[in-house]
Amino acid sequence: MSDSIWGPVTVFTGDLRPLPPEGQMTGMYKTRCDSPVFCGPEGLEGDRQGDRRVHGGPDKAVHLYPATHYVRLTELMPSAQVPLVPGVLGENLSVAGLDQAEVCIGDVFALGDARLQVTQPRRPCWKISHRLGVDQASRLVAEHGLTGWYFRVLQTGQIAPDANLTLQERPAPGMTLxxxxxxxxxxxxxxxxxxxxxxxxxxxxxxxxxxxxxxxxxxxxx
Known part of the structure; x- marks a missing residue:
């Protein structure tokens, strides 16, 4: 990478809410954090996941979705029933200028006092289609590789709003997401x-x- 610092990072958390039309509980509805939030071993304080079988846990503690992906999503899904803006896919972190073509498996980033390690892409599930009101939304996200990724938490700590994301270690160079x-x-x-x-x-x-x-x-x- 030509630059190892990206930011500012927008931070989102959310409690569980019913997802239309069937009312399944989901943590996709996030609110931007305007004050520091603590990042623990299983994610951000005040954040919850609806289905712990596929979201959350130590290897999926924090979810980042590149802000620039929303431009492409808008092109692919002009009929989306909600504005395609950062936070709408349930991510915890949003930042511009960084995506899966640059980030490698195992990359370690500092964010505030926390240290986060890239573990895996996010597999898009059916809830994305329901959230956006587009039947093929999950398939389109997968086909076009607009997945975002998960972090594990190597070091807990406070994350201030608009902190920068700094690459510290790259144990698997070339092994991009x-x-x-x-x-x-x-x-x-x-x-x-x-x-x-x-x-x-x-x-x-x-x-x-x-x-x-x-x-x-x-x-x-x-």
Whole structure:
């Protein structure tokens, strides 16, 4: 990367609310934080997730969604029923100028007093379609690689509004999230590529196991 500091970062948290039309509980409705918020081992104070099977936990403690993705989402989904602006997809952090093509698996960033490590992309779920009122929204996010990503918390601490995100360590150079997502979406990805990505330091254990299992299957089945 040519620059290792990005900001200011907008911080969002939210409690659970029913998601129309069926009323499933979700934590996608976020409010911008205008005062410092504490980042603990499982995320930001005051933030909740509706389905802990697929959101939250140590490897998905904090979600960042690149602010610039919303320009592309607006082009792809002109019929969206809500404004496509930072915070609407339920992210905790929003920043411009940084996306999956630049960020690598295992990257460690400082944000305020906290230290965060990139663990995995966010797999878009059906709740995105319901939130935006666009039937194919989740599929479009996946197909165009507009996923954002999750962090684990290496060091807890306060995050002030409009803090900067500073890259501190890169244990897996070249192993970008875009590269990982391309393998995730491919019908028959190269086994060698899957093994390299699975071994990347910092990758969430579930993703590493998934990649290894899929590589094993492809080797056995030609």
């Amino acid at each position: 875009a590269r990982l997502w391309a393998v995730e979406q491919a019908h028959r990805p190269a086994v060698e590529e899957m093994r390299r990505l699975a071994a990347a330091e910092g990758l969430a254990a579930q993703w590493a196991q998934r990649l290894s299992n899929r590589a094993d299957w492809l080797e056995r089945n030609g």
